[in-house]
Structure formats: C-alpha cells, structure tokens
Amino acid sequence: xxxxxxxxxxxxxxxxxxxxxxxxxxxxxxxxxxxxxxxxxxxxxxxxxxxxxxxxxxxxxxxxxxxxxxxxxxxxxxxxxxxxxxxxxxxxxxxxxxxxxxxxxxxxxxxxxxxxxxxxxxxxxxxxxxxxxxxxxxxxxxxxxxxxxxxxxxxxxxxxxxxxxxxxxxxxxxxxxxxxxxxxxxxxxxxxxxxxxxxxxxxxxxxxxxxxxxxxxxxxxxxxxxxxxxxxxxxxxxxxxxxxxxxxxxx
Amino acid sequence: xxxxxxxxxxxxxxxxxxxxxxxxxxxxxxxxxxxxxxxxxxxxxxxxxxxxxxxxxxxxxxxxxxxxxxxxxxxxxxxxxxxxxxxxxxxxxxxxxxxxxxxxxxxxxxxxxxxxxxxxxxxxxxxxxxxxxxxxxxxxxxxxxxxxxxxxxxxxxxxxxxxxxxxxxxxxxxxxxxxxxxxxxxxxxxxxxxxxxxxxxxxxxxxxxxxxxxxxxxxxxxxxxxxxxxxxxxxxxxxxxxxxxxxxxxxxxxxxxxxxxxxxxxxxxxxxxxxxxxxxxxxxxxxxxxxxxxxxxxxxxxxx
Numbered sequence: 001x002x003x004x005x006x007x008x009x010x011x012x013x014x015x016x017x018x019x020x021x022x023x024x025x026x027x028x029x030x031x032x033x034x035x036x037x038x039x040x041x042x043x044x045x046x047x048x049x050x051x052x053x054x055x056x057x058x059x060x061x062x063x064x065x066x067x068x069x070x071x072x073x074x075x076x077x078x079x080x081x082x083x084x085x086x087x088x089x090x091x092x093x094x095x096x097x098x099x100x101x102x103x104x105x106x107x108x109x110x111x112x113x114x115x116x117x118x119x120x121x122x123x124x125x126x127x128x129x130x131x132x133x134x135x136x137x138x139x140x141x142x143x144x145x146x147x148x149x150x151x152x153x154x155x156x157x158x159x160x161x162x163x164x165x166x167x168x169x170x171x172x173x174x175x176x177x178x179x180x181x182x183x184x185x186x187x188x189x190x191x192x193x194x195x196x197x198x199x200x201x202x203x204x205x206x207x208x209x210x211x212x213x214x215x216x217x218x219x220x221x222x223x224x225x226x227x228x229x230x231x232x233x234x235x236x237x238x239x240x241x242x243x244x245x246x247x248x249x250x251x
Numbered sequence: 252x253x254x255x256x257x258x259x260x261x262x263x264x265x266x267x268x269x270x271x272x273x274x275x276x277x278x279x280x281x282x283x284x285x286x287x288x289x290x291x292x293x294x295x296x297x298x299x300x301x302x303x304x305x306x307x308x309x310x311x312x313x314x315x316x317x318x319x320x321x322x323x324x325x326x327x328x329x330x331x332x333x334x335x336x337x338x339x340x341x342x343x344x345x346x347x348x349x350x351x352x353x354x355x356x357x358x359x360x361x362x363x364x365x366x367x368x369x370x371x372x373x374x375x376x377x378x379x380x381x382x383x384x385x386x387x388x389x390x391x392x393x394x395x396x397x398x399x400x401x402x403x404x405x406x407x408x409x410x411x412x413x414x415x416x417x418x419x420x421x422x423x424x425x426x427x428x429x430x431x432x433x434x435x436x437x438x439x440x441x442x443x444x445x446x447x448x449x450x451x452x453x454x455x456x457x458x459x460x461x462x463x464x465x466x467x468x469x470x471x472x473x474x475x476x477x478x479x480x481x482x483x484x485x486x487x488x489x490x491x492x493x494x495x496x497x498x499x500x501x502x503x504x505x506x507x508x509x510x511x512x513x514x515x516x517x518x519x520x521x522x523x524x525x526x527x528x529x530x531x532x533x534x535x536x537x538x539x540x541x542x543x544x545x546x547x548x549x550x551x552x553x554x555x
Contacts (some may be wrong), residue, residue: 032255033255034254034255034493035252035253035254035255036253036255036262037253037255037262038262069552070552071550071551071552072359072550072551072552073548073549073550074359074548074549074550074551075547075548076544076547076548076549077547078543081541082363082367082540082541083540083541083542083543083544083547084360084363085359085360085362085363085549088359140548141548144546144548145548145550147546147548148546148548148549148550149550178253178255178261178262179260179261179262181260209257212257213255213257214257216257216258216492216493217257217258220257220258220484220488220490220492221488224484224485224488225481225484225485227484227490227492228480228481228483228484228485228490229481230492231310231480231484231490231492231495232310232313232477232480232481234314234492234495234496235310235311235313235314235317235477235480235495235499236313236314236317238314238318238496238499238500238503239313239314239315239316239317239318239319239321239503240317240318240321241503242314242318242503242504242506242507243317243318243321243322246507
C-alpha cells in the first residue's frame with residue numbers, strides 16, 4: 001500500500017509525456033558475504049499516462065546487466081588422441097551477468113531496430129567486433145559463450161516473466177546466482193508499444209563483496225606479497241597447531 | 252552450508268570441502284604421502300578453476316608438511332644438509348615451473364599441461380610401485396630377503412662432492428640439485444609436494460637410508476611449496492585463503508586418523524593399495540583427456 005502511495009507521488013511529480021515508466025527495486029545493493037548463495041531482486045513499477053489509453057499492445061521489457069569484460073572462448077579438437085584447445089576467439093566485452101525479462105517473447109515486444117539501438121537481447125548485449133577474423137565460424141564461439149553462461153544461470157531469457165496488470169502495474173523478479181562478480185548491475189526497463197520503445201528507465205544495483213570477503217580480495221590483489229606471507233603464516237600455524245594438539249591428545 | 256570463496260569467486264559447500272580435506276587427509280596419513288596429487292584433481296572435479304586449485308593446494312601442502320616434519324625433527328630423522336641442497340634446486344625449479352605455468356596460462360593450455368603431467372607421472376609411479384610391491388609380497392611369501400646392494404655408479408663419478416653425515420653419504424651435489432629442481436618444477440605446475448617422486452629418487456638415485464628419506468623430503472617440500480605459494484599469490488593472485496583453511500582443517504584431522512589405520516596394516520598391502528589408487532586417479536584423468544568432452548568450448552576471463 002505504502003509502495004503504491006510512493007508511486008503515486010512519483011507520478012504526479014513527473015513532467016508530462018504521453019506514457020512514462022515509474023519503477024522501483026526491492027534492493028539496490030547486494031552484499032556478497034561468506035554465506036552468499038544468490039539473491040532475488042524484485043523489480044516493479046507503473047505506467048503513468050496523462051492521455052487516454054492509446055491503440056496497440058503495451059509491453060514491458062526488463063534487463064539486468066553485470067559489468068562487461070573481455071572473454072576468451074576456446075574450442076577443443078582432437079589431436080594425437082587427446083582433446084586439446086586449438087582455436088580461440090576473443091570477445092571484446094561480454095556482460096558477466098545478463099537477464100532479460102519481458103511480458104511476451106522478446107521478438108514480439110521489441111522490433112529488430114529497437115533491439116539494435118538499445119542492445120536489449122543477449123546477442124546484442126555482447127560486443128563482439130572483429131571476431132570474424134579470428135575464426136571461420138566465430139558465431140559458434142559466441143553461441144557457446146551464451147550456452148555456457150546460460151547453463152550456470154548467468155545469462156537468463158525470461159519471456160512472459162513480467163506481469164503487467166491493467167496495462168499499468170508491472171512486476172518481475174530476477175534471480176542473481178551465487179557466482180556473481182562485483183560491480184554495478186545496470187538495470188533498464190523499457191516500455192514498448194507496437195515494438196517501438198516509448199520510454200525507458202535506468203538504475204543500477206551495486207553488487208559488492210563485504211567484510212572478510214572484501215578484505216581478502218583486496219589484500220590478495222593490492223598487497224600480494226603480504227597476502228602470500230599471511231597464507232603461509234596461517235598454513236604453518238595450522239600445521240604446528242595440529243601437531244601440538246594431537247601430541248596433547250596422545251598424552 | 253554454502254560458502255563463497257573470495258578468490259575463486261565460486262560458491263561451494265563448506266562441508267564438502269571439509270570432507271574432501273578429511274578423506275585425502277586419511278589417505279595421506281595411511282600412506283605417508285602429501286595427498287596433493289589427489290586433492291588437486293578433486294578440486295578440478297568440483298569446479299574450482301585449475302589455476303586456483305594448484306596455487307591453493309601448494310599452501311595446504313605447506314601446512315601438512317610442516318605438521319609432519321615436526322615429528323621427524325623430534326626423532327632426528329631429517330638430513331638438514333641434504334634437505335638444504337635439495338631445497339636450493341627446488342627453489343630454482345619452482346621459479347622455472349611458475350614461468351612455464353604463466354606462459355601456458357596465457358596460451359590457454361594450462362589445463363592440458365597440468366592434466367598431462369598428472370597422467371604421465373601418476374602412470375609411471377603407479378605402475379612402478381605396483382610391480383615393486385607385488386614383487387615384495389612374493390618375496391616375503393617365499394621367505395627370502397632381498398639382497399641389499401649399493402654399487403658405485405656414474406653418480407659417484409660427478410664432481411663437487413659433499414659429506415652428508417646424517418645420511419652417511421659422500422656424493423656430488425649435482426644429482427640432489429637436479430632432483431630438487433625437477434620436483435620444484437612439478438610442485439609449481441601440478442600443485443603437489445612432489446614426495447611421490449622425491450622419495451624414490453632419494454632411495455634409488457642418491458642411495459639415502461630409508462629412515463631419513465621421508466623427513467628430509469618433507470623438510471624440503473615445505474620450502475619449495477611455500478615459495479611456489481608466494482609466487483602464485485604474487486603473479487596470478489590465485490591463492491584462496493578461505494579454500495585453503497577449510498581443506499587444512501579437514502586434512503590435519505584426517506591425517507591423524509589415517510596414521511592410526513596405517514599402523515594396523517602391513518606395509519606391502521599399504522603400498523599395493525596406494526599404487527592402485529594412483530593408477531585409478533591417472534586412469535580417470537587420461538579418460539577425461541581422451542573421451543570427447545560434453546562441452547568442447549571453454550571460457551576464460553580476459554584477452555589471452
């Protein structure tokens with residue numbers, strides 16, 4: 001109820017345009033701690049309109065994208081009886097996580113041109129320029145990237161997962177898996193009518209390691225020597241401790 | 252209980268890791284081995300990236316060897332002088348090993364290198380050990396004792412001789428340096444202590460008395476794996492403290508249990524069991540290399 005009130009306030013505060021999207025997230029921060037086993041983000045909102053309902057079907061598309069980074073995709077072939085990595089394709093930038101949820105299958109909600117412009121579908125979200133020169137069938141490598149990441153829940157296509165009520169209220173939930181990388185997860189909501197984007201909303205979910213996880217990661221990357229020595233100190237202390245403890249046990 | 256590993260960036264079950272540490276610990280206690288050659292492949296199987304598995308296992312071996320060497324120091328079964336010579340070779344070897352490891356990591360062949368090393372070395376050692384223990388069992392059945400021979404070989408003709416009092420040897424430092432270097436390379440590449448190569452080398456190549464072999468091997472393993480851990484931490488950032496600690500806890504407890512079981516069994520039976528275990532691990536890895544994988548594509552971060 002309070003949520004609706006907030007939404008109503010937001011709606012009245014916005015300047016006039018035919019149809020606008022107003023949205024919120026159940027959380028804008030995700031903390032990766034020792035017990036982190038994934039997180040579910042609820043994305044909800046409403047369509048605000050001044051004029052009466054226009055013609056055509058209204059659809060909502062929600063995307064959540066993790067930070068992009070280069071990825072090398074390798075393919076094995078059989079050489080001398082064993083399977084060896086022989087070919088590689090470097091993909092300039094692929095999101096570490098990508099989920100795209102929509103009210104209907106994406107092809108119906110969004111035209112090709114709009115997909116190209118806003119980079120909404122997974123193949124568009126991956127920036128793979130100059131891959132054709134690296135392998136004759138570079139599209140197989142890109143497919144493999146999508147397939148491997150989809151299998152572990154890092155890439156998700158969720159058609160029909162956005163619930164739209166009365167052409168006004170919408171909600172969806174995106175499951176973030178446990179194997180997340182740190183960064184700002186760009187969250188976009190597109191409002192489309194007849195395949196054309198009529199409004200978009202963008203925000204970010206901050207995914208951060210916290211506590212011991214953060215401390216360990218930072219130390220390992222910024223002070224590798226100290227971290228290495230600390231690892232050794234812990235290892236030697238554990239070895240000595242075990243030896244001493246069992247000598248005590250034996251009397 | 253799932254636990255997020257900060258360096259490996261994967262979430263795994265903490266009890267699974269403790270159990271694996273414990274299981275390998277029991278085996279290492281039973282057979283007097285470090286267990287690195289079993290733990291590293293197990294870590295591959297549960298989805299830890301190979302680079303992290305190898306580096307973290309090096310840290311774990313430091314702990315288990317340290318625990319072991321303390322007992323040997325009390326019994327005075329460590330040839331510190333020989334250990335130091337082996338260690339110097341080992342440190343050089345570890346440096347070379349890390350360089351090879353990083354080069355192949357960039358070429359995307361590190362998994363293959365690590366697995367091939369495992370198949371080759373485990374295959375050879377397992378087969379030799381199996382035949383040797385079969386022969387020993389047959390010999391003990393027929394009631395004859397093996398003739399002890401110590402002949403002069405080319406080893407004794409090499410220069411730079413040194414006296415090793417604890418071992419009662421006067422030999423050139425070249426063979427121990429070379430053996431140390433070879434094991435150092437393997438320690439860095441395979442994430443093992445290398446005891447399974449060092450111990451036979453010390454007995455058959457250097458002719459050291461059996462009672463000082465294990466202690467001396469552990470002594471040099473500590474330094475070589477510690478050095479490998481540091482190098483991995485500094486060049487690859489792949490040592491996962493969380494993972495190491497969990498494996499350690501399981502490992503040290505398991506090793507004590509295993510040592511009790513080991514005492515109750517006959518030496519020949521133990522060796523034949525160990526050789527079979529080595530051959531099974533080798534066979535599994537060889538099959539993985541030869542059979543067509545379910546997914547022939549693989550991903551790695553960055554532009555290598």
